Amino acid sequence: MTAPPAAFWASAAFWGLAAVAVACGVAVFVVDSMARATFALLASLIAVGLSLLLIDLEYLGLVVILMMIMEMLVMAVFMIMYMMNPAGLMPMKMVHNNRGAALIAGTVFVLLASGVFLVPWPERTGTTPADPAHALGLSIMGPKMLVMMIVGVAILATMVSTTVLATDRGRRRGKGP
Amino acid sequence: MGEATPLWAPIALLGALCALGLAAAVLDAVLSGLPTASHPGDAVESPLRSGPLSAAGDPFREAARLLVQQRRRTSLADTLLVRVGVCGLLVVAVLAGVVLPLGDRPVADLAAGVVWFNAMEVGAWGALWLTGWGANSVYPLVGGYRFLAQGMAYELPHMFALITAALGAGSLRVGDVVAAQRGLWFAVWMPVAFAVYLVSALAMAFWGPMRGPVGPDIAGGVRAELSGPDRLLFQAGRHLLLAVVAAAAVPLFLGGGAGPLLPPWLWTSLKTAAVLALLVWSGRGLPTVRMDRFMWLSWLVLIPAALAQLLVVAVVVG
Numbered sequence: 001m002t003a004p005p006a007a008f009w010a011s012a013a014f015w016g017l018a019a020v021a022v023a024c025g026v027a028v029f030v031v032d033s034m035a036r037a038t039f040a041l042l043a044s045l046i047a048v049g050l051s052l053l054l055i056d057l058e059y060l061g062l063v064v065i066l067m068m069i070m071e072m073l074v075m076a077v078f079m080i081m082y083m084m085n086p087a088g089l090m091p092m093k094m095v096h097n098n099r100g101a102a103l104i105a106g107t108v109f110v111l112l113a114s115g116v117f118l119v120p121w122p123e124r125t126g127t128t129p130a131d132p133a134h135a136l137g138l139s140i141m142g143p144k145m146l147v148m149m150i151v152g153v154a155i156l157a158t159m160v161s162t163t164v165l166a167t168d169r170g171r172r173r174g175k176g177p
Numbered sequence: 178m179g180e181a182t183p184l185w186a187p188i189a190l191l192g193a194l195c196a197l198g199l200a201a202a203v204l205d206a207v208l209s210g211l212p213t214a215s216h217p218g219d220a221v222e223s224p225l226r227s228g229p230l231s232a233a234g235d236p237f238r239e240a241a242r243l244l245v246q247q248r249r250r251t252s253l254a255d256t257l258l259v260r261v262g263v264c265g266l267l268v269v270a271v272l273a274g275v276v277l278p279l280g281d282r283p284v285a286d287l288a289a290g291v292v293w294f295n296a297m298e299v300g301a302w303g304a305l306w307l308t309g310w311g312a313n314s315v316y317p318l319v320g321g322y323r324f325l326a327q328g329m330a331y332e333l334p335h336m337f338a339l340i341t342a343a344l345g346a347g348s349l350r351v352g353d354v355v356a357a358q359r360g361l362w363f364a365v366w367m368p369v370a371f372a373v374y375l376v377s378a379l380a381m382a383f384w385g386p387m388r389g390p391v392g393p394d395i396a397g398g399v400r401a402e403l404s405g406p407d408r409l410l411f412q413a414g415r416h417l418l419l420a421v422v423a424a425a426a427v428p429l430f431l432g433g434g435a436g437p438l439l440p441p442w443l444w445t446s447l448k449t450a451a452v453l454a455l456l457v458w459s460g461r462g463l464p465t466v467r468m469d470r471f472m473w474l475s476w477l478v479l480i481p482a483a484l485a486q487l488l489v490v491a492v493v494v495g
Contacts, residue, residue: 035255059288059292070299070302074328076325
């Protein structure tokens with residue numbers, strides 16, 4: 001008996017991660033606490049990030065995981081803050097307006113799923129580049145790299161200046177830290 | 178990827194991290210027996226002890242006590258989330274270590290190793306908040322939010338310091354960052370990034386002046402309700418996290434295993450021990466920084482300083 005080829009393990013990992021992503025996504029709407037819902041969503045997104053590693057997009061996959069952990073935690077703060085019952089541990093429901101939600105969700109799913117079958121998928125030409133993340137970045141942002149870089153700096157400058165404006169130094173106002 | 182990782186590499190990593198974490202606990206206990214500027218009365222507080230040397234056994238006594246201690250439970254606790262948080266802290270600390278080379282090469286030689294390290298560190302945010310939230314008790318909750326509220330103030334300078342080292346090497350692979358320091362250590366020609374790394378690493382490991390989330394002013398914060406094996410695991414995770422952020426400073430800024438006479442693994446260990454000792458000392462030698470002051474420091478001093486250093490490195494390298 002010979003060992004299964006690498007392609008077998010890759011597709012097994014893909015389907016495993018896909019199952020985890022969907023199951024955790026379902027869990028978001030089943031659990032009865034905002035903290036559990038947040039971390040179920042995080043687990044789902046981490047599975048998505050890990051599946052990017054399967055197509056050699058190591059940098060992209062790890063950045064997705066890094067950003068999603070931070071985003072979900074910041075989200076946890078706001079979601080719990082804005083909940084009608086801030087205790088959060090008390091039973092809560094993630095679903096409201098069940099019939100309307102089912103209708104909208106079903107329609108969106110059908111639209112997206114039909115896209116999978118209707119889009120003419122391109123045939124692969126050439127081979128995997130040495131650095132797929134670099135190649136992907138160039139093909140997405142290549143001609144607009146200057147704009148992207150300026151936007152990046154502008155976002156950071158906005159963040160810093162917002163914090164400067166928001167920092168209230170309390171009783172030591174205006175006297176340094 | 179090169180040749181396959183030998184089987185002993187993960188075991189060596191685990192052993193090294195555990196030894197470092199234990200050393201940190203022992204050093205911390207010894208320091209707690211000495212009077213310091215911020216805690217002048219500490220040495221008098223424990224009359225049972227004869228001196229700093231007997232304090233060195235405290236971590237072992239405490240571990241044995243916690244192992245047999247019965248769990249204390251809180252009403253309506255979310256046990257699942259607490260378990261995930263407590264175990265998660267330990268897991269992310271070990272996982273962060275897999276990209277750090279102990280000798281010549283790490284357990285997992287990832288092309289984006291620096292990003293992996295940072296992603297695992299950020300996992301500690303989740304672990305800490307889950308532990309604080311799940312207990313359904315006010316002080317752990319306050320501790321968890323203390324950490325999360327500062328998350329960006331901790332992470333952004335940290336990320337810029339890591340990126341500076343990666344930019345200096347032109348690669349996100351930890352091995353390449355080490356190789357780029359053959360001539361001159363990054364700590365020497367990018368000292369601001371190194372200093373920012375040390376401060377933010379302390380913050381990420383909620384140690385020293387940034388011990389707020391587990392501070393004594395909120396009865397131990399996140400760990401207030403943890404008892405028995407849970408508390409032991411949490412403490413182990415906390416010490417391992419400190420050990421791993423200290424260990425990362427070596428390949429990123431201190432030339433990795435480079436050094437005369439001794440083999441690389443010994444140099445790595447010696448440098449790591451020195452950084453770790455500095456970080457542990459800061460826990461006893463410096464007072465806790467108030468949250469709003471750190472916010473000010475981070476956004477108005479650390480981030481601009483890190484960005485300026487990034488610019489200098491970009492100009493020199495480019």
